[in-house]
Amino acid sequence: MKNQIPGGLTWPQEFPGVHWIDEQEANAVLDVVKHGSLFRYYGIKPPHHVDDFEQAAREFYGVKHALAINSGTGALICAMTALGIGPGCEVIVPAFLWVASIGAIVQVGAIPVLGEVDESFNLSPEMLRRAITPRTKLIVAIHMAGSPCDMDGLMAVATPLGIPVLEDCAQCNGGTYRGRKVGTIGRMGIFSLQLNKNMTCGEGGLIITNDDKLYERAFSAHDMGMVRKNGRLAHPEDYALSWGQGRRMTELCGAVAGVQLKKLPAIVSRMRASKKRIKAGLAGVEGLSFRKLADADGDTAPFIIMLLENAGTAQHLLTQLRENGFGSAFRIADYGLHIYSNIVALVNKTPLSAAGNPWSSMENRQSAYDYRQGACPYSDALFARSVLLPVPSCLTPAHEDAAIATIKAALHSGPAAAGKK
Numbered sequence: 319m320k321n322q323i324p325g326g327l328t329w330p331q332e333f334p335g336v337h338w339i340d341e342q343e344a345n346a347v348l349d350v351v352k353h354g355s356l357f358r359y360y361g362i363k364p365p366h367h368v369d370d371f372e373q374a375a376r377e378f379y380g381v382k383h384a385l386a387i388n389s390g391t392g393a394l395i396c397a398m399t400a401l402g403i404g405p406g407c408e409v410i411v412p413a414f415l416w417v418a419s420i421g422a423i424v425q426v427g428a429i430p431v432l433g434e435v436d437e438s439f440n441l442s443p444e445m446l447r448r449a450i451t452p453r454t455k456l457i458v459a460i461h462m463a464g465s466p467c468d469m470d471g472l473m474a475v476a477t478p479l480g481i482p483v484l485e486d487c488a489q490c491n492g493g494t495y496r497g498r499k500v501g502t503i504g505r506m507g508i509f510s511l512q513l514n515k516n517m518t519c520g521e522g523g524l525i526i527t528n529d530d531k532l533y534e535r536a537f538s539a540h541d542m543g544m545v546r547k548n549g550r551l552a553h554p555e556d557y558a559l560s561w562g563q564g565r566r567m568t569e570l571c572g573a574v575a576g577v578q579l580k581k582l583p584a585i586v587s588r589m590r591a592s593k594k595r596i597k598a599g600l601a602g603v604e605g606l607s608f609r610k611l612a613d614a615d616g617d618t619a620p621f622i623i624m625l626l627e628n629a630g631t632a633q634h635l636l637t638q639l640r641e642n643g644f645g646s647a648f649r650i651a652d653y654g655l656h657i658y659s660n661i662v663a664l665v666n667k668t669p670l671s672a673a674g675n676p677w678s679s680m681e682n683r684q685s686a687y688d689y690r691q692g693a694c695p696y697s698d699a700l701f702a703r704s705v706l707l708p709v710p711s712c713l714t715p716a717h718e719d720a721a722i723a724t725i726k727a728a729l730h731s732g733p734a735a736a737g738k739k
Contacts, residue, residue: 323643323720330717332646332708334589334620335518338581339574346573356569358386359549368572374579375524379499379507383533385525386567386575387540390488390510393523394422396565397484397506398456400535403428406681407455412441413697415460417655418510419486420664427676428455429685432658434696437610439463439623439650439704443471445696450479453685457483461490461500462656463706464516464589464618465611469495469503484508491516492586494616501526506536511571516585516618517578519571534558540565585711586618592713593619599722603729605631609704622707623650624725629702631729636705638728644721646708651701659691659698 323329330337346367355361358368368386375384387393403409407428411419414435423430433449436442440462457476459467469485476483483504487493491509493500501507506529509515511522525536535558537545543562545554553559567575600606609623626632632649639647648654655661662668667677667689676682691698707721 320641320643321645323717324723325716325720327643327714327717327720329644329646329720330710330712332620332710333514333518334516334585334711335578335581336513337710337712338578338585342577343574346577347570350569350573358566358569358572359546361569365569367569367576368567371567371572371576371579374576375526378579378582379502379526381502381526382528382530383526385533385536385540386572387523387525388565388567388571389521390508390512390515390523391418391422392540392563392565393508393510393525394418394484394486395425396536396539396563397508397525398422398426398428399539399560399563400532401456401482401484401505403456405676405679406453408451408453408685409456409458410441410446410449410454411458412460412462413658413694414439414462414650414656414701415486415658416488417661417664418488419458419460420658420661424670424676427670427679427681429453429676429682429687430664430689431685431687432689432694434694435462435700436696437625437700438465438468438612439609439700440465440467440612441472442696443468443475446472446475450475450481454479454481457481458486459483459504460486460488461493463609463621463623464490464493465609466490466493466495466500466613466616468612473503482506488512488515489620490618492582493618495613496616500616502528505529506532511575511578516589516620517575517582519574519578522567522571522575531557535560539563588711588713589619589709590617592718593617593622593709595715595718596622596709596721599718600725603726606725606729619709620711622709624705624707625700626703626705632703632705635725635728638731639705639707639724642724644707644724648706649702650704650706651698653701653706657701658689658694661689664689
């Protein structure tokens with residue numbers, strides 16, 4: 319695999335927010351260190367960076383409540399805790415996801431149920447109905463690879479049944495669906511601020527909601543099982559009293575997150591422009607199509623997903639991309655812990671303890687599922703013939719031209735093309 323792409327350039331690593339880090343983040347971190355107040359609630363001098371980040375998040379997303387968390391995984395677990403998910407509950411997630419979305423379900427003692435994706439590579443509203451049972455207590459709408467789900471379709475299924483929807487916006491921060499920010503349409507929304515996200519503080523998360531009680535329950539879960547008044551622990555109403563998980567965001571992370579949130583619109587705009595230009599340059603290429611977009615204007619564009627006619631052509635394209643310096647490209651079927659059947663702990667139903675929970679818990683005895691490849695045949699077929707290429711947030715026209723030329727050349731010389739000669 320070469321390191322250089324055509325033209326003698328290097329295809330940048332993805333890490334969208336990282337490419338935009340400068341002295342603003344450095345100065346914010348230095349401010350925290352100088353004041354010696356690294357904990358968000360108290361210190362030598364009054365801390366303020368996490369508070370400021372939460373206030374800015376409330377304004378950016380247009381919500382009543384924003385809660386900073388120490389990771390995206392923590393945000394998922396706290397949100398599920400707030401929503402009352404536990405033993406006896408089934409939670410529907412798409413076959414294309416990230417392992418944390420499954421892990422959070424298992425950690426709260428519930429059972430994950432796989433839903434098929436469609437050509438959007440997000441949860442299919444049409445096929446969602448097949449996954450619902452009387453035990454379904456939550457649907458996790460994951461806006462995968464930067465593109466929003468068909469939220470109208472998903473809500474049309476969930477709302478009449480009284481099933482809450484949790485939006486996992488880890489890969490779609492800054493995205494919108496029909497003019498509404500992702501994360502604001504379901505009961506709660508979560509974000510990840512890990513290194514490879516649209517904005518980053520290295521590791522961090524965020525929960526947003528307009529529901530007062532859900533916010534208080536999430537707050538209690540993320541801290542010490544109580545609420546805080548003026549930074550000090552206080553007894554909450556009974557509905558919010560819980561066992562805290564110690565998932566507070568630090569001031570160092572809050573300082574960086576606050577700066578990155580201001581840059582998020584520009585980061586997303588840059589990726590959208592690059593993705594639009596690459597797709598335009600590939601328009602009309604025989605045998606190539608792209609993922610369906612529920613809202614093209616709301617796509618945050620950190621990835622291009624290309625659909626080929628068959629798995630052989632997809633593998634050929636991937637090989638050519640990697641041999642020409644695009645080492646971050648993947649055939650989606652091989653995309654690690656983003657594919658349900660690649661998650662060994664899920665396939666093996668690895669328990670949390672020797673008791674076998676959650677799989678063998680009495681409350682979950684009716685929820686018996688197989689997670690091996692083939693459990694989601696429609697999704698599996700899509701994964702086999704699709705290739706994902708990251709769109710870094712710092713591409714130049716020369717980078718974009720090299721990607722276009724490489725993909726065109728690969729498909730011109732591939733197995734499908736050879737069969738037509």
